[in-house]
Amino acid sequence: MTEEEKINGESNYSASNIQVLEGLEAVRKRPAMYIGDISSKGLHHLVYEVVDNSIDEALAGYCDHIEVTINEDNSITVQDNGRGIPVDFHEKEQKSALEVVMTVLHAGGKFDKGSYKVSGGLHGVGVSCVNALSTHMTTQVFRNGKIYQQEYECGHPLYSVKEVGTTAITGTRQQFWPDATIFTETVYSYDILATRMRELAYLNAGIKITLTDLRVKEEDGSCKQEVFYSVEGLKEFVRYIDSSREHLVNDVIYINTEKQGTPVEVAIMYNTSYNENIHSYVNNINTIEGGTHLAGFRRALTRTLKKYAEDNKMLEKAKVEISGDDFREGLTAVISIKVAEPQFEGQTKTKLGNNEVMGAVDQAVGEALSYYLEEHPKEAKMIVDKVILAAQARVAARKARESVQRKSPMSGGGMPGKLADCSSKDPEECELFLVEGDSAGGSAKQGRNRTFQAILPLRGKILNVEKAMWHKAFESDEVNNIIQALGIRFGVDGEDSKEANIDKLRYKKVIIMTDADVDGSHIDTLIMTLFFRYFPQVIQQGYLYIATPPLYLCTKGKVKEYCWTDQQRQKFIDTYGGGSENAVHTQRYKGLGEMNPEQLWETTMNPENRMLKQVHLENAAEADYTFSMLMGEDVGPRRDFIEKNATYANIDA
Structure with a gap:
């Protein structure tokens, strides 16, 4: 200007x-x-x-x-x-x-x-x-x-x-x-x-x-x-988010137009992963709960791809019914629209409600995608082949779920046998602790308040869903136990879908409780990846937490104090040991199993004393990039991340 x-x-x-x-x-x-x-x-x-x-x-x-x-x-x-x-x-x-x-x-x-x-x-x-x-x-x-x-x-x-x-x-x-x-x-x-x-x-x-x-x-x-500074805007954004994934098609399908008075900008990439990653914005606000612009995008994508595949007789050999979810597997997209008077609704006021936007986005995406598919038949075939694979995996996932529900040893009410449930049935007051290891699970079961605290012990590291096909999660005992215990279902009215339904969520506080060491942090990340990829609504609505067990128990004579940080420990030494470390007895907790039930309750589970970290989804696009980088196949970006952050992080805490 x-x-x-x-x-x-x-x-x-x-x-x-x-x-x-x-x-x-x-x-x-x-x-x-x-x-x-x-x-x-x-x-x-x-x-x-x-x-x-x-x-x-x-x-x-x-x-x-x-x-x-x-x-x-x-x-x-x-x-x-x-x-x-x-x-x-x-x-x-x-x-x-x-x-x-x-x-x-x-x-x-x-x-x-x-x-x-x-x-x-x-x-x-x-x-x-x-x-x-x-x-x-x-x-x-x-x-x-x-x-x-x-x-x-x-x-x-x-x-x-x-x-x-x-x-x-x-x-x-x-x-x-x-x-x-x-x-x-x-x-x-x-x-x-x-x-x-x-x-x-x-x-x-x-x-x-x-x-x-x-x-x-x-x-x-x-x-x-x-x-x-970005020259190409959303084209660069979608490449950044997808930078640690293997591309199915190297092209970015890019749309920048105005329909019905609404500026619409969209960038689409397909990768070889099994997740759908769509990030939507209205006037630069991240609409993490979606809304009418997202609905318009999904509708156009499904309709346009399905029509192209049918017109070119590409679905006849598949012998499987294709659903909307299948068209979005391995898709990364960013949708950005500008609206003069946006109407926001939903749990976090980040869901767009303007009805006129749905048609504008639908029209813009439908036209641009049709043109791309016609102009790029080789890439179009790769995308449709990926869609057919997704449909076949979805059917396999349903069969795996049904098989697991028939075979697995369940306690009363169709719950996993390892779940020690609470007596209250009010989700608002109920808490589920996902606990690393059977020994810590045993301490947690004894130390808890049985009225509102449920315990689900997890054996070892759960499946890394970032690297696994969708249906493999339902063949994993630990993942399936979490899904069953929470009361999460996929799809509505028996329909096959990857969309998690948390209407019957049994606990409004889900607390990850692992050891305060590197392995514990890895398990935290594996569980958070599962939630982010399979049922992000739990995070979006503020129900996921991480417990923070103390690192030390410091004693001097009859004085005892739990310390969560090295600074707190040093303060205890300065106060009661005259600054001398030798004058104070310090017990370092390497694992939850080292605490007896009373200690675990007092420090980590008692709502009056404990410190919980709530897991926020502040920036979904950045979270998408970080999870795919940390938990995906590409080692290079992960190594760079660790080298950059290791000097700042206490990796043993």
């Missing part, structure tokens, strides 16, 4: 475009209502809210560079080269438009349809929410050749907007210090921010996002920095 176009844009974007919906008072009292939560997730959401404003400027055509900096004091700076927030007088509010944007909830240009056709941001609370949850915030606007500034404390302006200098650039610079009295975590993770910035760069081709961490110095003395 030229400077002249930018200036014209500035003249059309002024105080009259800023509409006020409601005040800011409740944000500090109930922060979780506005940003999701007050842990690490909410802390990082503050950055996303500010960056979303810059992305909106980019989508409107006025910005192509966003700089995000983690400062040495753990504050955040975000600067863009957009038009700059308007600073002229807002008639209704009787103050500068900049002050309105920064101090009034739901005030901003995105509510005025003339300013932004579409805008991102899941909660739509805007930068004023960030301001309210920061002890200090400084805003600088570069506009009209001048620098305007205002500072705030806990959302309250310290002075009126003032000119502090002149400039040749345009844009907005925000710096904020998150309030430690509100957030339980105040240290920013470079990797979490990098993941989101990478995603935004792929979703918005042509926008450069620079992430700098002033807290970390590289060997050459420079600060840690990455630049995220």
Whole structure:
């Protein structure tokens, strides 16, 4: 965009475009209502809210560079080269438009349809929410050749907007210090921010996002920095997600069009795996629960592929009925649409409800896929052959499930024999512990509260479903025991489907409890891979947890204390041993089986004392890439990952 176009844009974007919906008072009292939560997730959401404003400027055509900096004091700076927030007088509010944007909830240009056709941001609370949850915030606007500034404390302006200098650039610079009295975590993770910035760069081709961490110095003395920039957008995104899988077809089937007034961008790849990996976005928001755009995509894919296969008489020899699931096995796709007024619904408000979008995506994908198949008959045959194999495997999976249900020794109610169930039948209060090893399982059974805690011991490492054909999971005793115990079914009304049905889930807390060592971590990952690939709804709805048994029992005389970290252990030594390690007796727990039932209950199972880590699906595309890289066939990327992270991780904890 030229400077002249930018200036014209500035003249059309002024105080009259800023509409006020409601005040800011409740944000500090109930922060979780506005940003999701007050842990690490909410802390990082503050950055996303500010960056979303810059992305909106980019989508409107006025910005192509966003700089995000983690400062040495753990504050955040975000600067863009957009038009700059308007600073002229807002008639209704009787103050500068900049002050309105920064101090009034739901005030901003995105509510005025003339300013932004579409805008991102899941909660739509805007930068004023960030301001309210920061002890200090400084805003600088570069506009009209001048620098305007205002500072705030806990959302309250310290002075009126003032000119502090002149400039040749345009844009907005925000710096904020998150309030430690509100957030339980105040240290920013470079990797979490990098993941989101990478995603935004792929979703918005042509926008450069620079992430700098002033807290970390590289060997050459420079600060840690990455630049995220994508020329081809979703084509590069789908290749990144699929980079550790073997490609069935090397082409990316790419669609970038507008149908019925809705911009639709889709990238599709087929690989040799047995999973379906579709990642959908609306206005840069990851719609992890899908919605109408995903339904339109699936409908078009099934219809178009089936018609091509039938027209070319490719299904006659298969002698098996093809279902929608079969067309999506080994598929990786990213769907990104832009909607002026998205309607979100579902458990986590990340399911798109706009009905008009289904037809737009269906039409766009149907047309482009038909054209691709006709133009690439060799690749089309490979895809259809893969579909037929998937159908045959699905039938085998059904037979394996039925066979297992007939043969396996079940306790009352069709449950696995090894399951020690709880007496309560209310899923809301019931917990299932997936416990590594029979000895630890025995301790857990004795130590638990039998009213609401169930125990399922697992023998050894469960099947790595990342490398296995779909039906092989149902031939694995340990995997099948987990599925049976949870009450998960696949398909609805007897229909063959890979879609997990968790309507009859028997426990609303599923807790992975393994040893605090490398083997335990591997088992954690195997179980999480199973959940992510076979029944991700359990993760999406927040039902999956990891137990954290203590690493040490420290004693000095009659004083005993369990320690979960080396820092806690050192504190005990400093407090009771005068800093001398020899003055304190330390017992290192290598495995759960080393604890007696009372200790296991007291440290790891008692809801009043235990520490549970909830498994979040913060970024499904990144999780997809990570699971396929860590658990797949390709050794190279996994080795690089371990070498990069081993220095930071305590691999024995």
